[in-house]
Amino acid sequence: MDSVLAFILRQEVYFGTFMLIAIPVTLNISFKKLIELRKQANNSRSPLTKKKAKTQDVSSLLEPNIAFIKSRLGINTDIVFRNFNLAILNRKCTLVYIDGFVNKLAMRQFVVEPLMSKPCNHDQQMIKTSDVIAYLIDNVIPIIDMNTATSLDDSIYNILSGCPVLFVDGEAKCIIFKLKKEETRSIDEPVTEALVRGPRMGFLENLRDNTALLRSLSGDPNLTIVEQEVGERTKRKLAIVYISDIVNPDLLGEVKERIATIQLDNVPESGYIEQIIEDDYLSLFPQIQSTERPDRVMGGILEGRVAILLDGTPFALIVPVTFSMMLQTPEDYYERWISMSLIRLLRYAAIFITVFLPSFYIALVSFHQGLIPTDLALAIANSRVGVPFPSFIEALIMEAAIEMLREAGLRLPKPIGQTVGLVGAIIIGEAAVQAGLVSPIMIIVVAVTAISSFVTPQYGLGIGLRVLRILAMFCSATLGLYGITLFFLMLLIHGSKLKSFGVPYITPGTIYSKDDLKDFVFRFPLFTMNTRPKEFYPKNNKRKPK
Amino acid sequence: MKRKQFYIVVMSLFFLCVLSGCWDNKDIEELTLVLGMGFDSSDQQKIKLIYQIPTIISSTESGSGQSIYQNYISEGEAVHEIIRDGATKLPNPIYTHHLKVIIIDQELAENYKLSFILDQIFRDNVSRLSPKIFLTDKKAEEILNVSDDSEIPSVYIDSISDNEQSTMKLISSMSLIDLSADLMSSQSFLMPNVTIGENNSLQLKGAGVINGKEQKLIGSLNEQDLQGINWIKGEKQGGTIKIHHKSGQVAIYEVKHLSSKIAPTLHKDTVTFDVKITADGWISEDWEFPGDAFDEKYIEEFEDLVEEEVLKYAEETTDKLQHELKTDVIGLGNQFRMKYPKKWEKIKKDWNAYFATSTINYDVEINVTNMGSAGSKK
Numbered sequence: 001m002d003s004v005l006a007f008i009l010r011q012e013v014y015f016g017t018f019m020l021i022a023i024p025v026t027l028n029i030s031f032k033k034l035i036e037l038r039k040q041a042n043n044s045r046s047p048l049t050k051k052k053a054k055t056q057d058v059s060s061l062l063e064p065n066i067a068f069i070k071s072r073l074g075i076n077t078d079i080v081f082r083n084f085n086l087a088i089l090n091r092k093c094t095l096v097y098i099d100g101f102v103n104k105l106a107m108r109q110f111v112v113e114p115l116m117s118k119p120c121n122h123d124q125q126m127i128k129t130s131d132v133i134a135y136l137i138d139n140v141i142p143i144i145d146m147n148t149a150t151s152l153d154d155s156i157y158n159i160l161s162g163c164p165v166l167f168v169d170g171e172a173k174c175i176i177f178k179l180k181k182e183e184t185r186s187i188d189e190p191v192t193e194a195l196v197r198g199p200r201m202g203f204l205e206n207l208r209d210n211t212a213l214l215r216s217l218s219g220d221p222n223l224t225i226v227e228q229e230v231g232e233r234t235k236r237k238l239a240i241v242y243i244s245d246i247v248n249p250d251l252l253g254e255v256k257e258r259i260a261t262i263q264l265d266n267v268p269e270s271g272y273i274e275q276i277i278e279d280d281y282l283s284l285f286p287q288i289q290s291t292e293r294p295d296r297v298m299g300g301i302l303e304g305r306v307a308i309l310l311d312g313t314p315f316a317l318i319v320p321v322t323f324s325m326m327l328q329t330p331e332d333y334y335e336r337w338i339s340m341s342l343i344r345l346l347r348y349a350a351i352f353i354t355v356f357l358p359s360f361y362i363a364l365v366s367f368h369q370g371l372i373p374t375d376l377a378l379a380i381a382n383s384r385v386g387v388p389f390p391s392f393i394e395a396l397i398m399e400a401a402i403e404m405l406r407e408a409g410l411r412l413p414k415p416i417g418q419t420v421g422l423v424g425a426i427i428i429g430e431a432a433v434q435a436g437l438v439s440p441i442m443i444i445v446v447a448v449t450a451i452s453s454f455v456t457p458q459y460g461l462g463i464g465l466r467v468l469r470i471l472a473m474f475c476s477a478t479l480g481l482y483g484i485t486l487f488f489l490m491l492l493i494h495g496s497k498l499k500s501f502g503v504p505y506i507t508p509g510t511i512y513s514k515d516d517l518k519d520f521v522f523r524f525p526l527f528t529m530n531t532r533p534k535e536f537y538p539k540n541n542k543r544k545p546k
Numbered sequence: 547m548k549r550k551q552f553y554i555v556v557m558s559l560f561f562l563c564v565l566s567g568c569w570d571n572k573d574i575e576e577l578t579l580v581l582g583m584g585f586d587s588s589d590q591q592k593i594k595l596i597y598q599i600p601t602i603i604s605s606t607e608s609g610s611g612q613s614i615y616q617n618y619i620s621e622g623e624a625v626h627e628i629i630r631d632g633a634t635k636l637p638n639p640i641y642t643h644h645l646k647v648i649i650i651d652q653e654l655a656e657n658y659k660l661s662f663i664l665d666q667i668f669r670d671n672v673s674r675l676s677p678k679i680f681l682t683d684k685k686a687e688e689i690l691n692v693s694d695d696s697e698i699p700s701v702y703i704d705s706i707s708d709n710e711q712s713t714m715k716l717i718s719s720m721s722l723i724d725l726s727a728d729l730m731s732s733q734s735f736l737m738p739n740v741t742i743g744e745n746n747s748l749q750l751k752g753a754g755v756i757n758g759k760e761q762k763l764i765g766s767l768n769e770q771d772l773q774g775i776n777w778i779k780g781e782k783q784g785g786t787i788k789i790h791h792k793s794g795q796v797a798i799y800e801v802k803h804l805s806s807k808i809a810p811t812l813h814k815d816t817v818t819f820d821v822k823i824t825a826d827g828w829i830s831e832d833w834e835f836p837g838d839a840f841d842e843k844y845i846e847e848f849e850d851l852v853e854e855e856v857l858k859y860a861e862e863t864t865d866k867l868q869h870e871l872k873t874d875v876i877g878l879g880n881q882f883r884m885k886y887p888k889k890w891e892k893i894k895k896d897w898n899a900y901f902a903t904s905t906i907n908y909d910v911e912i913n914v915t916n917m918g919s920a921g922s923k924k
Contacts, residue, residue, distance in 0.1 A: 023559055030556050369574045370643025370674070374581070374701075377574060377644060381602050384575040391573055478568055 038281070056152045062169035066094055068152055069159070079159070086168065087116050088140070089132065096155075097164035103179045106143075107164055111177055114140045133173045145178035157235075184209060190292035190314070192459055195331045202292040207237050207311035213294045214241060222246070223301075230259070230310075231267040237311040238273070241297065246304045248537045254501055255306045255319060270310045270317050277319075279499055284467050286460040287500040289321040296330050304538030320501035322535065324508065324520050326458040327351065332523050341522040348521060350455035353448065355468050358395045359476035359484050361445045365391045367480030383439040392477035394438050398446040399470065401428055406450075507535045575602060577641040578632075581615070582700025583677075584686025585663055587654040593663070594621045595628040597640065598690050598700045615698045617690055625666035642670075645677040646704040648722070649686040649740060652754060655763035660756065661729050668726060675723035678707055680740040681754040681763065689740055692748050699748060703740055706750050714773045714785035714801075717753055733880075734758040734873045734898070736775070739766065757873055757898075765871045767863075774863025777823055777856050777910075778876050780806025787859075789851045791834045799852045800830035802915070808881045812889060817904040819878055823856060828916045839917035852912040860908050867901075874901040 007013060059065050066081060073079050082095040095111065115136070133148060149155050155165045155174050162180030183206075190202030203210045211225050222244045229235045238259065242252060258277040267273060270290060278287045291297060292314050297307045300318040308317040327347045332340045364372050365380060372380065387394060405424040409417040432438045449469070456462040468491070475483035498505040508516035513534040518524035532538045584596035597618050618635060622628040632640050654663065667673050680703065682689050692699050707719040720737050728735045736753040743749035753772055757764045767775070776782050786800045803826040811818045829839060829848065838844055867873060879897045883890040893900055 019562070023563070026555060026559055030552070033552070365574045366571050369577060369579075369641065372574075374579075374644045374646070377579065378600055378602075381575045381577075381579065384573065385602050387575075390571075477571070480571075 058150050058172050058174050060172040065167050092169040094167045096159055101162040102164050103181045106179050110143050133171050148173045193293050197334045198330050199295050203314035210309050217298045230262050232265050234266045236267050239309040241307040243301050246538045246540050269313045270315045284464040289318040290315045303532050304536040320503040322507050323505050326461045329457045337523050337525045350452035354453040354465050357449045359472040362391050363476040363480045383441045386436045387439050394442050402450045503535050576638050578636050578638045579644050580642050582647045584649045584690050586651045586686045588621045591621045592623050596687050596690050642673045646700045648677050648679045649682050649689055651686050652681050652683050659761040661761050677722050678719045681737045682740050711784045714776045715769045732758040734875050736875050771863045774859040778860050780804050789855045795833040798831040801825050801827040810882045810885050812886055819906045822909045824911045826913045826915050845914050849912045853910040856910045864906050872902045873898055
């Protein structure tokens with residue numbers, strides 16, 4: 001009994017016991033607190049009551065209408081008010097548009113010319129009896145896409161989005177011509193997702209072009225494109241794309257719900273949407289796939305996923321996504337299966353190297369020298385003689401240098417960017433070793449790591465992995481291989497807790513369906529992949545009709 | 547205020563975790579890697595210890611004509627005392643994970659028990675049990691000093707011993723773990739001997755016989771004896787044997803597959819061993835003319851010649867072991883133990899005496915399966 005008491009009273013024993021309890025409890029409490037903070041932030045965002053703006057109807061007189069619009073937009077010099085007379089009725093009318101934003105040629109040819117030309121065979125009787133606006137739409141103006149509005153706010157919104165609006169004296173309606181000047185570029189191959197084999201087309205900035213691209217890839221009547229607006233002030237168009245008889249309704253509902261919570265002034269890029277609707281803002285892994293490729297979006301929605309397109313950006317979002325999908329490219333399916341399986345395996349190896357190679361080097365060199373083969377150990381020791389820094393600091397310096405070079409090469413104009421790469425290679429490869437700042441083996445380690453980090457097909461994932469690499473280096477510098485093991489365990493725990501729109505992030509690494517494993521590390525031949533991935537619970541699971 | 551405290555607690559816990567690491571963090575160039583160790587008998591004190599340390603030269607200033615290794619020599623009464631003595635001579639702590647070979651002077655092995663000499667290494671929780679152990683009839687210091695600019699002697703010895711499968715004149719090398727096992731079970735065993743041959747080069751030659759009970763060196767075997775041992779044990783899967791035809795011409799038989807079966811029988815108190823040696827192999831060289839290997843009769847004659855030769859080796863070796871050294875290093879005792887476990891318990895203490903008086907019968911069967919790419923000479 002005495003010995004037990006003496007044991008408990010020893011300082012390291014009770015201190016150790018205390019720490020064993022204190023550390024997990026404190027971590028638990030702190031994380032709960034963080035989650036609460038996050039929840040509060042979410043709650044404050046969601047139920048924002050929309051202020052009903054004062055609406056004013058179009059008056060039947062021309063002057064008050066124009067006066068109202070001028071009072072709202074009058075100080076802008078790019079807004080043009082063009083007054084002219086309707087030839088058929090000799091009434092005054094005003095065309096309001098934004099200069100440079102409308103298709104002037106079409107406006108002249110199809111709006112102003114027909115309205116100003118002398119009536120030749122117009123049935124005066126009919127004009128008198130019917131509504132003037134309806135008559136103009138039906139008989140005079142040869143434009144396909146047009147409609148009418150009775151609210152002045154509507155008309156102002158349309159003017160601002162590039163549609164000329166015609167006010168006619170004596171009518172309590174205005175006509176909106178959809179004659180926006182389409183500023184667009186030709187379809188190019190996406191820069192960020194180049195393929196050797198595959199369609200050479202990427203999304204454009206214009207939403208309408210993008211939806212048209214998707215339509216052109218599929219004649220399926222179930223392909224559904226639902227549009228809505230986001231951005232309180234800027235009002236961007238956003239399209240949710242899915243295939244109605246494949247997509248799981250719960251997933252679709254969740255996507256719509258999350259998009260409804262977006263309360264932003266301005267949504268310049270789909271990255272804004274991604275960051276607001278993603279599951280875990282603290283995670284280093286991207287939980288939503290972004291792509292420039294229409295074929296990729298088409299493949300995604302055919303698996304039962306949902307795509308989100310935003311006007312003004314070529315980057316579409318696909319939800320949900322799993323980690324294994326981040327390592328796939330459309331080419332995996334376009335090329336033959338054996339070679340692409342090998343390349344896929346290579347990608348898995350590459351991301352492992354990206355995250356762990358420098359930390360393994362640090363651990364082996366400064367903790368577990370006995371695990372290195374003798375010849376290599378001597379070579380490393382020889383190369384490290386005279387290097388003034390411990391291996392961890394050395395690795396940090398080199399990693400920072402490589403990342404800076406990468407960033408510099410990215411931001412600079414292309415011709416200069418190449419020079420940066422060259423200078424960097426010479427300075428780091430030669431001078432740093434010559435000066436004895438770093439060891440040649442470290443250069444190899446860092447170079448291999450850098451190359452393998454560019455293998456990841458998803459740019460966002462690549463950035464996340466670089467951060468993980470630094471964390472792994474810290475862990476290995478403090479606790480060696482044991483630290484790396486702990487770090488990997490933490491990563492696994494995080495990965496298995498993380499979900500993207502209800503789908504566990506590391507599926508199909510976890511068991512869900514053996515069919516999904518056909519498209520995991522290896523890509524099985526196409527004829528074996530008869531079902532859609534079960535992980536998304538699609539309504540219609542069969543790829544082949546029979 | 548509350549939030550600030552909260553963060554302080556979190557930060558201090560984080561640092562507590564981090565600061566408890568790093569305790570054995572030491573970069574590789576700040577260690578003294580030891581590749582070889584030598585134990586010599588010393589005149590003044592008990593032991594002279596030699597460590598072989600590769601020279602660490604900065605890769606940018608290589609080729610300065612420095613030797614690629616250095617030997618540190620120290621004397622003392624106990625091994626660990628000597629090792630710690632190194633702290634006063636060497637800039638960095640000694641690190642034995644990469645230890646390749648341990649070389650023990652025969653004089654030392656005759657005078658002290660092996661389990662005493664190697665006690666420190668067995669107890670040490672850092673040392674590995676993979677280094678190979680050799681005896682030497684010279685001094686360990688000399689062996690580790692054989693200068694060759696391109697190779698460190700310890701590494702050289704280590705790589706020679708890798709050739710054990712291609713010749714009958716080498717016995718399989720003894721690692722620290724094998725040695726430890728044999729010492730624990732008081733089994734007698736052989737330790738390969740390293741020596742300095744012609745042209746001042748290192749050579750594995752012969753072996754020392756360690757008596758399991760005394761744990762000391764009691765004698766040695768030459769290359770001929772080792773061939774006998776290898777044939778009897780039947781563990782090699784390679785190696786050659788030289789024979790002479792009746793005409794006096796020489797021929798070489800190369801073993802491809804060798805096995806031996808030892809069957810003990812106990813009759814009253816006398817032990818008899820029937821050893822059946824079977825070998826498949828090729829004629830790899832033949833100076834006989836015409837020497838037609840397509841002739842079955844010729845092949846049979848050839849096989850008989852090899853059988854005779856093997857028998858000669860085996861019998862000479864057993865004669866030496868039974869009558870001169872009186873020590874069982876072939877592992878016959880093990881076979882006996884498996885067959886007569888109860889009797890073994892009674893006699894295992896004096897097994898060597900039983901071995902010395904036992905009868906050993908050999909039955910050798912040699913097959914020539916292949917005569918190589920050329921059969922006869924014309």
